[in-house]
Every structure is written in C-alpha cells, then in structure tokens.
Amino acid sequence: MSLACSTCPVRDRAACSVLGEAEREELAKAGRTRKLAKGETLFTAGMSAASCATLLSGALKITSTDADGRERILSLVHPSGFVGEMFAPYMRHDVVALGDSELCVFSGPAFAEAIDRYPKLSQALLRRTQEDLFASRELLALTGNASAEQRVSGALLSISRAASDSPCHLASRFDLPISRGELADMLGLTIETVSRMLTRFEREGAIRRDGKRGIELVDPALLPLS
Amino acid sequence: MSLACSTCPVRDRAACSVLGEAEREELAKAGRTRKLAKGETLFTAGMSAASCATLLSGALKITSTDADGRERILSLVHPSGFVGEMFAPYMRHDVVALGDSELCVFSGPAFAEAIDRYPKLSQALLRRTQEDLFASRELLALTGNASAEQRVSGALLSISRAASDSPCHLASRFDLPISRGELADMLGLTIETVSRMLTRFEREGAIRRDGKRGIELVDPALLPLS
DNA sequence: CGTTCAAATTGCTGTGCCGCAATCCACAAA
DNA sequence: TTTGTGGATTGCGGCACAGCAATTTGAACG
Structure with missing residues (x-):
C-alpha cells in the first residue's frame, strides 16, 4: 500500500522531510503504513528480517529483557522518530507500542537503497541517530550513580x-x-x-x-x- | 599539518576508509594529527567549538560528571572510533585519553562539508553511529537492574x-x-x-x-x- | 449510579551496596 | 636495601532501595 505523504502528520519533521516532493513520493512506494494497538510488538530481538520504520503517531518503547525476565526500557520513541535495522541482519532489541500507534514501515534493503540514492536522507538519519545516541547516554548518566x-x-x-x-x-x-x-x-x-x-x-x-x-x-x- | 593516510594505522577500518585514495587525501587536508598524553582532555562538555576526530591509536573515554562531581563513563573508544560533534555547536560530554593516544582531528564545519561532498562518508558514519548507539544501549541494559x-x-x-x-x-x-x-x-x-x-x-x-x-x-x- | 479490576499507594522488613578507614601490594626512586 | 606512592584489597557499619503484602484509587464498564 502506497502512502499519502501529503497528509502525513510528521511530514515536516521526519527524516524523509529533507527530500523533495517527488523524491519523497518515490520513497513512499517502497514503504507501507501499519497500525499497532497498545502493547502490540513491532520488532522482537533476534528476529531475522532487516526492517525499519518512522513513527507517525502514538509512542513506542525500545526494550531488552534480561536473564531474570525483567524488562528494561532503553528508549522512548516519539512521532517522527525512527526505529529498526537497515544494515544488521537481525533486530537487537524489542520494540513495542506504548499506545495505539501508526507507522511508515520499510524493508531494510529497500531503505538502504534509498539511502544510496538520496545522500540527504543518510545525512538526516545520521543527525537523528546522533541525537538518539546522546539521549541514550543522557539516560545512562541519569541512571548511573x-x-x-x-x-x-x-x-x-x-x-x-x-x-x-x-x-x-x-x-x-x-x-x-x-x-x-x-x-x-x-x-x-x-x-x-x-x-x-x-x-x-x-x-x-x-x-x-x-x-x-x-x-x-x-x-x-x-x-x-x- | 597534513596527514599521511598511507601510513595511517586505521587506514582500512576508519570511517574514511570508504573513500577513494584521491578523496581521502583531499579530506586529509582539512584535518590534522594530534597526540594526547594519558589523562589529557580532548573535549570538555559545554565547550563551544564543533569539532570531531578519528582515533588512530590508544584509547579514549567519553564521560559525564554529575552534580556531586562523580564521573560516569558513558563509552570507551577504540582505534578507528569516531568522536565529537559535527552539527551541535557545543560538546555534550567530556572526552579524555585513557592512555597515550593519537588522533586525526577535523573542525565540525569542515567535516560537515566533507559529508556533503562524499555521500559514502555519511553512510559510513551512520553505520558507525548506529553501532555506538547499540553499544550504549547494551551498557544501559547491563547497568540497569x-x-x-x-x-x-x-x-x-x-x-x-x-x-x-x-x-x-x-x-x-x-x-x-x-x-x-x-x-x-x-x-x-x-x-x-x-x-x-x-x-x-x-x-x-x-x-x-x-x-x-x-x-x-x-x-x-x-x-x-x- | 454502582461494579469491577488493574494500577498505584503505603507500611514493614531484609539486604546489597556504599562509604570510610585501615592495610596490603607492586613498582619506582634513592 | 629502604623509602615512597598510588592502586587494590579487606573489614565494618549504615542506609537506601528491594521485595512482599495489604489497602486504596480511579478509570471503564454495565
């Protein structure tokens, strides 16, 4: 299913907002929308498909479960946020919807190709990933001692x-x-x-x-x- | 001071290894080498110059200091690792040499320009930053509960x-x-x-x-x- | 309006880690 | 050899947080 970028709620904040109209519509052909109900799982750690997504509405959590079965929340994802693996062959963490959510999902290879084609897209993702990295380190500092x-x-x-x-x-x-x-x-x-x-x-x-x-x-x- | 990439110890592992010889030499003109003694500080949190670097030899730690003055190590950096800010106007964390180290330093704007010019470079950095992000989350999971x-x-x-x-x-x-x-x-x-x-x-x-x-x-x- | 159930609150007790202080150890300099 | 020095180890007491259990709250439903 193709997406209507013109009505996308994160049209001007998501990573793809750096693309022109035509480029963006082209990229949209490779993706599809998906709705998640509260508590539903998007990715499971270890699953073998490379896949990624932009969050349009709602909220997600990225979690890992330790040996004792206790869950640890590693990050919260807000609308326009990006999750998933473009390169690695498997998912490293669980991704679960905190509330009813809507996403724009791409297959890993398709998105990797888009990154090849649109340099601006990889720059935008680099920026976003650096932000995520610092957010993760902030949380690390906060929960440290x-x-x-x-x-x-x-x-x-x-x-x-x-x-x-x-x-x-x-x-x-x-x-x-x-x-x-x-x-x-x-x-x-x-x-x-x-x-x-x-x-x-x-x-x-x-x-x-x-x-x-x-x-x-x-x-x-x-x-x-x- | 210009760099001799041909003798660089991380020539085939660093982010710039995705560039061709000519491109790499071109990039090298924008950078300079710097040696750090054990314990010496490369970046201080809050400092206002955007700058970044690839670690050639030695080891670094990325740390933050909380209100009580306690230091928290957020990440270890090994040779071929990348540190610093290309976009933000200030440094978010301290970066200190764990042992005598050697770096290849770039100004933020110069590196941002290089990223504009060489799409492969931004892809390589994206990959590397994602790895750092997952390493950070692993540490978060480990120190969690x-x-x-x-x-x-x-x-x-x-x-x-x-x-x-x-x-x-x-x-x-x-x-x-x-x-x-x-x-x-x-x-x-x-x-x-x-x-x-x-x-x-x-x-x-x-x-x-x-x-x-x-x-x-x-x-x-x-x-x-x- | 009451019913229901999960989530949140509160009290109590046990314990795992912190914080301090006294060694101990390895290595270097004299 | 002795002396000095910085890190590592060990012992001990206190406290903040965990864990369990009882109770309360409040949101959704009939």
Whole structure:
C-alpha cells in the first residue's frame, strides 16, 4: 500500500522531510503504513528480517529483557522518530507500542537503497541517530550513580521538556506517557520506589498529581539536581 | 599539518576508509594529527567549538560528571572510533585519553562539508553511529537492574570478547584496559564493590588474576548471567 | 449510579551496596 | 636495601532501595 505523504502528520519533521516532493513520493512506494494497538510488538530481538520504520503517531518503547525476565526500557520513541535495522541482519532489541500507534514501515534493503540514492536522507538519519545516541547516554548518566530521588526528578524534567514545544522549556502541566511500572523499568527502580518518590515530591510541594498520569510542576526548583 | 593516510594505522577500518585514495587525501587536508598524553582532555562538555576526530591509536573515554562531581563513563573508544560533534555547536560530554593516544582531528564545519561532498562518508558514519548507539544501549541494559555480580561479570565477558579476534569468541586470557575505578565508574558501582566481586569470582574458581590488570577466564560458566 | 479490576499507594522488613578507614601490594626512586 | 606512592584489597557499619503484602484509587464498564 502506497502512502499519502501529503497528509502525513510528521511530514515536516521526519527524516524523509529533507527530500523533495517527488523524491519523497518515490520513497513512499517502497514503504507501507501499519497500525499497532497498545502493547502490540513491532520488532522482537533476534528476529531475522532487516526492517525499519518512522513513527507517525502514538509512542513506542525500545526494550531488552534480561536473564531474570525483567524488562528494561532503553528508549522512548516519539512521532517522527525512527526505529529498526537497515544494515544488521537481525533486530537487537524489542520494540513495542506504548499506545495505539501508526507507522511508515520499510524493508531494510529497500531503505538502504534509498539511502544510496538520496545522500540527504543518510545525512538526516545520521543527525537523528546522533541525537538518539546522546539521549541514550543522557539516560545512562541519569541512571548511573544517581539516587532514586534524582532519577525520578530527572525523568520528570526530561518528560516535561519533551512535552513542551521547545526542547529547552519546561511544560508546567503534562501527562506521563508511561505507567509507573514502565517508568521504573526505564530508571532501573521498582514501581514502589517511583511511587514513593512522587509522593515525596508532592508532600514537599514540588509537584501536584492529577489522576494517575497528570503532573503539574509547582516548584521545579525543589526537585533535586535541577 | 597534513596527514599521511598511507601510513595511517586505521587506514582500512576508519570511517574514511570508504573513500577513494584521491578523496581521502583531499579530506586529509582539512584535518590534522594530534597526540594526547594519558589523562589529557580532548573535549570538555559545554565547550563551544564543533569539532570531531578519528582515533588512530590508544584509547579514549567519553564521560559525564554529575552534580556531586562523580564521573560516569558513558563509552570507551577504540582505534578507528569516531568522536565529537559535527552539527551541535557545543560538546555534550567530556572526552579524555585513557592512555597515550593519537588522533586525526577535523573542525565540525569542515567535516560537515566533507559529508556533503562524499555521500559514502555519511553512510559510513551512520553505520558507525548506529553501532555506538547499540553499544550504549547494551551498557544501559547491563547497568540497569542487574546486581553488582552480574555487572562485573558482564563487563569481563564484554571486554574478553573485545580482546579476542572475533567478536563472538572469548579470549581466555586478557588485560583489563581500565583501572578498577574506571570500571566502577562505567558500571555505576564503587571501586570496592568491583574489587570484592573480582575476589569472589576468583575464590569461586571462575577467574584467576595475574597482577593488577591481568585476567584469566578459568571457568566462564561459573560467572552469573553468562 | 454502582461494579469491577488493574494500577498505584503505603507500611514493614531484609539486604546489597556504599562509604570510610585501615592495610596490603607492586613498582619506582634513592 | 629502604623509602615512597598510588592502586587494590579487606573489614565494618549504615542506609537506601528491594521485595512482599495489604489497602486504596480511579478509570471503564454495565
């Protein structure tokens, strides 16, 4: 199935936005849209098909499962984000939909060919991959030797920043895109500890909670490590 | 100072190896060699010059320092590895030499121009950056919710793999490239804990230590998580 | 409006790692 | 040889987080 790029919700933010109209329509012929329901799996670690995709709407998580069966969230993917393997013959991590999502999927070889044909596309992906790399290292730094308090507050600030329009501005009111359990998996903590930290922050007047997912930053300066 | 690519030790492994002889010599005019002594700093987080480099010999660490002044190692860089910022106006992390090292340094804009001119170069960098991204996520998974025992054994196996010729084969005898303290910083542990785990592994017969850096894998199956 | 069930919260107890401090060890210089 | 020095090891006490269990919350449904 061919895609209607003209109505694509991430038309001007995705990697393919660096292409001209004609080039983009040409690329679209190699891809197809796919819808995922919440919790549905896009890729499984070890699966042998090289494949990749741009996220159009919804949200994804990239995870790995350790020997004990515990899941670790390695990255969150937001609309216009890119996931998958163009070169490697197998998937290295699991990719699962956090909520109902829509994607633009390409086969690995087809996308590799597109990269050959359109130098701008590989540059755009390089930039995006470098951003992902730094995001991963930020998370690594955050979960490294920080206390639970610092991790949760760091995650709150990071999510708040992602929720606002500009990446250097905090949204004072936002919804957590993930559950307590998922937040815990991402920070290397337990559900209970995350919950306790949020309770502490609220008691200290730094935040206010609105329902299970809603967060209001009352006084960000009270959060550790700011 | 111009470079003699013909004598470059990573001539056929670095990103620029995808270029033809003529193109490579052309690129070399934009770069210069630089030697770093052990412990010397190449980039400091926040510094405002966009710059990047290929490591020719030695080893580097990419680190971040948190609010408490504790250092966290985010990545190790081996010869033919690439570091720095081509696009962002400032450095995001510190880059320090682990031992005496030699680099091929480019200014950010000059390298960005080279990427524009040589599509193959941006593809090679894309591939390399994706590898770095997965390495970062592997480390994230390792340090996530694993016990100190699992982290140290995971690091031993990973380093052993890196020390052997093939990436899927374990070297039974190798030297740790970093000190206890650096290993601890990388795993989010303390020097003492790393030391205790190594002592435990030796007492259980899994490894034998030879001096401060030497490690012999006697029975890898005894290491947790294998 | 009540019912239902998963998710979140809270309390309690155990423990694994940290942090400090005292050695110990290997190596180098005198 | 002695002395010095930096890293590594070991012991010990404290605390932050994990793990379990009971309870509460709140969102979706009939």
